[in-house]
Amino acid sequence: MWKKLVPAFDWLPNYNRSDFSGDLSAGLIVAIMLIPQGMAYAMLAGLDPVIGLYASTIPLIIYALFGTSRQLAVGPVAMVSLLVLSGVSTLAEPGSSEYVSLVLLLMLMVGLIQLLLGVLKLGFLVNFLSHAVISGFTSAAAIIIGLSQLKDLTGVTYESGKSEVFLLILESVKRISEINPITLTIGIGSIVLLILFKKYVKKIPGPIVVVTLSILAVYVFNLYEDGVSIVGQVPKGLPALSFPTFTMDSIVALLPIAFTITFVGFMESIAMAKAIAAKEKYKVNANQELIGLGLANVGGSFFSAYPVTGGFSRSAVNYQAGARTPLASIITAVLIMLTLLFFTDLFYYLPKAVLAAIIMVAVYSLIDFHEAKKLFKLNNADGWTWILTFLATLVLGIQTGILIGIVFSLLVYVSKNAYPHIAELGFVESRGVYKNKQRYPDAMDDPEVIIFRVDADLFFANMSFVEDKLCNRLAEKPDTKYVIMDFSGVNSMDAVSIHSLEEMMQTCNQHTQFLFAGIKGPVMDVLEKASWDKKYHQMIHYITIEEAVKSLKNRVKNDG
Incomplete structure (x- = not known):
């Protein structure tokens, strides 16, 4: 029972020491x-950079204990x-x-929603987010993210909001003369280096080289x-215990974005988790993943963090670097804690243009017009x-x-x-089967x-269409004495459809x-x-079309 509730109770006691070198290597590389x-x-979330480090500590440890990937x-x-x-x-x-304070509350809300969905085994709800919607949304959001970094990349503070894409582009063109050339050189140089390292020197983490x-x-x-903007003083020490403050008004106001983060974040996370699990021949449990992510977000909200989820690029790096168990993530969290304790002073002179470059390179791969x-x-x-989701x-x-x-x-x-x-x-004699007359003219x-074959479940919304189709065909073919309804494609029916x-x-x-x-068991x-059986x-009671046709022939023969 405990192993089911806390998956770590399964892998920790049975930890294979031979996996440690891979976990250590992956934990170090992902931390860097x-x-x-x-x-x-x-910074992209409108927060102090150190909060990003806080979000990379406690939530990672909690997920490692409760997640299944x-x-x-x-x-x-x-x-x-x-x-x-x-x-x-x-x-x-x-x-x-x-x-x-509102971000902490948002993280708590996201965590509680995920936790509730997992406990109630409602992970299937994420399937209602169409792949086309997620892809279109992700591509547009990636462009918005990239353009939102123009201010740090150029050193110009734009008046247009981050989501006002076209106004932001227009303003950036008008104010091109205000660009700080040194800031822009650092930003463009960082982008070029990051791309080169990503393409040609994959074993060395490009971001840490560019940062250094x-x-x-x-x-x-x-x-x-x-005029080169820098990060400045990064607070030293582990995240302090924090308690999200809230009012009913703030909860109601944050609810739509909390649900959006819940579903979009989980889609990104479960897609990557399943992809790696398929390669490694093990299963991930969608509902337990929701519980793991939910607890990670709930826990993080009490340690000055902000909403987290599983990331594509870091998960790929973690896997390729040799991670065998969730211990790799725990090692990553410990190394970031050590950084918070002893090495934050090293980031004082870090240019914000470099952080903008890191974001731009990271999100570029999310733009997918080919899809x-x-x-x-x-x-x-x-x-x-x-297209609609992208443009909207x-x-x-x-x-x-x-x-x-x-x-x-x-x-x-x-x-x-x-x-x-x-x-x-109609009957295709050469193959001895009944097929669609439009596709098989012979x-x-x-x-x-x-x-007639109906290739859908029957319910109140489509019965009038089925009725119109059949009645119109009967009107065109007035000599018809028998209608055989092939229900092999019908998996369910509601009460209204039966009455219709x-x-x-x-x-x-x-x-x-x-x-x-061909009526199936559930139907x-x-x-x-x-009471149709009466x-x-x-x-x-006919199992196949052939059986129904044979029955008709026997009736005609007997009547004759």
């Missing part, structure tokens, strides 16, 4: 990568950081004490005197969902964009089910029989007899509850 990333993402690297990520900023900045000024070189350059050449092209090739509706997020903002995408994807889903695929079947047709079927059999053509073939159970026993 996470320190500058955590500081950069905290062995290699997932939890911590601050760009997407969640932007969501925090977009949601909380409407209620308080970024960086203010009220803002920090830039700190030395600023210190040696006194570049801060030339839109692929979706259009496979399914136009998914392609338009991507860019033009209307983060929260509105993803909400519009979700609503549109649900409308597409409802519309698909309201107008299900229905095929009229399929033979009986003038007295219509065979009964009416349809009476109203479409009173001289036509209906037979039902038959519902029909029996509606009212229509001779009509619903």
Whole structure:
């Protein structure tokens, strides 16, 4: 029981010492990568850089104890950081004490929502977020994140808001003469170095190299005197115990962004966890992952952190660096704690342009226009969902964009089910099977029989469409005596659809007899509850179309 509640009770007592070298190496490399990333993402969230380090300590340890992924690297990520900023900045000024207090409350709310979803085994709800919505939203958000770093990359304070993409681009062009050339050189140089290291020197963490070189350059050449903005004093010491303060008004105001972070963060986390688990031949439990992430966020809210989730890039690095168990994440957290205790002074001269460069390079890979092209090739509706979500997020903002995408994807889903695929079947003699007459023109047709296959579940919203299709076909084929309904594609029915079927059999053509073939067990159970086994026993027991057709031939023969 305890192993199920706390997965660490399973792997810790059975820890294989041969895994330690890989865990140690991965823990060290991810810590080196996470320190500058955590500081950069905290700034993106409108917080002091040190809060990004706080978010990389206690939450990592908690997830390592309660999560089921062995290699997932939890911590601050760009997407969640932007969501925090977009949601909380409407209620308080970024960086203010009220803002920090609301962020802590937001982290607690996200954690409690995740925890509740996990305990109630509602992890499946994340499936209602369409891949097209997430991809379109992520691509647009990545552009917003990248443009939001222009002020630190150029040294210019822009008046346009971070989410006012087109106004920000226009303003940046108008104020190009105000750019600090040294700041821009540091930023562009850092981007180039990060890309080169990412592409050609993968074994060495590019961010730590760029951070080290830039700190030395600023210190040696006194570049801060030339207007280069630096991080400044980073508080030393472990995060102090904090208690989120709240009012009902603040909870209600933060609820939409809390749910958005919950679902978007979990999508990012579970996708990476499952991908690595598939390679390593083990299972991750979606509901336990929600519990692990939920407890990590709840715990972090009491230690001056901000919302965390599993990150793509760091998890990939953690895995490639040799992580075998969650001990790697615990080692990462311990190393960052040591940094907080003894090495924060080293970051005093760190240029903010470098942190902006780290963010820009990290989010560039999230922009995926190729996915839109692929979706259009496979399914136009998914392609338009991507486009709409992308444009809505860019033009209307983060929260509105993803909400519009979700609503549109649900409308597409409802519309698909309201107008299900229905095929009229004919007999393909060369293959001995019944197939769609539109796809198989050589399929033979009986003038007295219509065979209809419904490829969808039947419910109140689509029965009128099914009825119209069948009644129109009966009107076109007035000599029809029998209708065989192939239910092999129907997995469920509601009460309204049963009532509608009964009416349809009476109203479409009173001289036509209906037979039902291929009814599945769950559907038959519902029909029996509606007494169809008594009212229509001779009509619903056919296992295949062939059996129903054979029965008709026997009737004709006997009648003859």
